[in-house]
Amino acid sequence: MQHDLLQEALGGDRAAFDALVDPHRHELHVHCYRMLGSVQDAEDAVQDTLLSAWLGLPGFEGRSSLRTWLYRIATNRCLNLLRAGRRRPQEVDPPPARPSALGEVSWLEPYPDSLLDGLADDAPGPEAQYESREAITLAFTRALQLLPPSQRAALILRDVLGYTAVEASGLLDVTVDSLNSSLKRARGALARAPRSVDPIDPDPELLDRFVTAFTSGAVDDLVALMTDDVWVRMPPLPFEYHGRTAATAFFGTVTAHRRTIERMVPTGANGQPAWGEYIRDGVSGHLHLVGVLVIGVADGRVSEVTHFEPGAGAWLGLPRRLEG
Secondary structure, eight states: OHHHHHHHHHTTOHHHHHHHHHHHHHHHHHHHHHHHSOHHHHHHHHHHHHHHHHHHGGGOOSSSOHHHHHHHHHHHHHHHHHHTTOOOOOOOOOOSSOOSEEOSOTTOOOOBGGGTTTOOTTOSOTTOOSOTTGGGSHHHHHHHHTSOHHHHHHHIIIIISOOOHHHHHHHHTOOHHHHHHHHHHHHHHHHHSOOOOOSSOOOHHHHHHHHHHHHHTOHHHHHTTEEEEEEEEETTEEEEEESHHHHHHHHHHTHHHHHTEEEEEEEEETTEEEEEEEEEOTTTOOEEEEEEEEEEEETTEEEEEEEEOGGGGGTTTOOSEEOO
């Protein structure tokens, strides 16, 4: 069947080409997201990948699978974007409280759980070092963004997708020794990065208590639900708060805002609990989306809180406005 579709596609049948590549579209999107940290950038990269594949299809010799060929194109497209240095620091207002650190991944966006549906649990190859669920969390994705592009690609291809060293080096057009050198450095960097999310679904009671404390403005109740080494982040702002003391100071400064939130609409991002934050407009009376909150849970407590701008809600199926 695939051979027939390939022959038809080589003959100029775009519908046959789409039928060939559509089964791989979602996993390519996840791959580009891991590489780029942005859902919109991943979408653009996938579109460019499929266009390049269509235009370059006559050069596909079948020496690798179609899936591997598409990964080759997608990976190199992402590397080109990263090496173009398109991301620049931005001017920001002073932080609401003294930050623990200045983050370097201001472009990070949440990845909608809806786009993870249908991906095979056994998609990674036998040499993969990370389970699919861990390899899509915000903490893991953020850690990837701190790696140089070549190291990022090497680690994703080897330890997330499970390609062999020979296969991965071929995808990147480098020697096996060069690939292994990049992989060693990348593994060392990720080993030092915190893995702050449990690979199991959190207790619903904890989530209910978190929402209640978050919207009530009760700082002590909110921080009591957190781990000692909790991280609070708010891309695209670079300010990061680490630990309960810093979290207490931060949430204390935004208490007035939290009390204006009338509804927290649950959704899912990066396999983690998430909510859209809605406040009531004093003129129209409607509820308006003002932010997206994603949390990580470890050892039965909240280990990370990441707040995103309301624009992130579009990918997560959160409407800008709610009636009532």
